[in-house]
Amino acid sequence: MPTFTTNQWVVLFLVLLLGWLLGLISRSGSAKWRRAYEAERDARIEENREHAAALETANARVAELERARPVTAPTVAPVAAPVATAATLDLTRDDLGRIRGIGAPGEKRLNEVGVYRYADLANLSSANETALEEKLGADPGYIDQEKWREQAALLADGKIDEHRATYG
Numbered sequence: 001m002p003t004f005t006t007n008q009w010v011v012l013f014l015v016l017l018l019g020w021l022l023g024l025i026s027r028s029g030s031a032k033w034r035r036a037y038e039a040e041r042d043a044r045i046e047e048n049r050e051h052a053a054a055l056e057t058a059n060a061r062v063a064e065l066e067r068a069r070p071v072t073a074p075t076v077a078p079v080a081a082p083v084a085t086a087a088t089l090d091l092t093r094d095d096l097g098r099i100r101g102i103g104a105p106g107e108k109r110l111n112e113v114g115v116y117r118y119a120d121l122a123n124l125s126s127a128n129e130t131a132l133e134e135k136l137g138a139d140p141g142y143i144d145q146e147k148w149r150e151q152a153a154l155l156a157d158g159k160i161d162e163h164r165a166t167y168g
């Protein structure tokens with residue numbers, strides 16, 4: 001069994017004494033922090049109560065205004081939408097995704113702005129081309145660079161093989 005020397009006993013005693021003193025010091029500071037924490041917690045609880053009261057007041061005011069609002073009847077009868085007939089309804093759309101530089105996402109965006117047929121693209125004027133590029137968010141000159149009008153003209157004329165050979 002090992003025996004301690006006097007110096008080892010003194011060092012052990014000093015370490016224990018130092019630990020005890022540090023524990024006392026840290027406990028006295030914790031009361032200060034605890035009081036600060038409790039004060040902050042109480043302030044937030046009070047703030048939440050005030051917010052809930054303001055919200056309740058606002059909801060009561062909204063309910064009061066809704067009760068006081070006069071009920072109005074529609075003054076104009078709704079008009080029925082015109083009925084489409086076989087002569088006025090044309091559901092044919094060209095596959096604009098075949099044109100290089102458009103693809104499926106581009107076709108969807110073109111349809112959203114009202115372009116459905118090859119002829120719509122083939123007959124674009126310069127001003128309409130610029131406006132279409134702006135609507136699609138394309139770079140200026142993109143339609144001319146990708147030759148959409150030329151491709152659309154070939155496809156509109158049914159020259160699919162020539163389009164494939166020229167534009168891939």
